[in-house]
Amino acid sequence: MDYVDVMVDPTPNPNAMKFTLDRAVTEGAPESFASKDQAQANPLAAKLFELPGVASVFFLNNFVTITRDPSQSWDQLVPEVVNVIQEHYQGQS
Numbered sequence: 634m635d636y637v638d639v640m641v642d643p644t645p646n647p648n649a650m651k652f653t654l655d656r657a658v659t660e661g662a663p664e665s666f667a668s669k670d671q672a673q674a675n676p677l678a679a680k681l682f683e684l685p686g687v688a689s690v691f692f693l694n695n696f697v698t699i700t701r702d703p704s705q706s707w708d709q710l711v712p713e714v715v716n717v718i719q720e721h722y723q724g725q726s
Contacts, residue, residue, distance in 0.1 A: 641715065650698070657694060665690070668689075687710075687714075
């Protein structure tokens with residue numbers, strides 16, 4: 634199993650949070666997903682959209698930005714997002 638280090642940082646938007654990984658998420662080009670349907674081709678994005686309150690997902694280089702539905706609490710959502718990211722990368726060799 635390969636442990637993934639994830640740092641969580643706020644953004645200027647109170648409904649968005651940045652998750653910085655110790656590895657690349659994309660190969661240079663940004664990837665943006667505004668719905669669960671758009672995310673189906675990307676396994677990590679699809680898993681993130683399964684979490685309640687995820688409104689959009691953005692990947693660039695080594696970070697993921699999650700925008701939440703304002704009715705969801707970051708206190709609950711942040712650990713769930715970190716868990717999904719870690720489980721996704723632990724399943725890869």
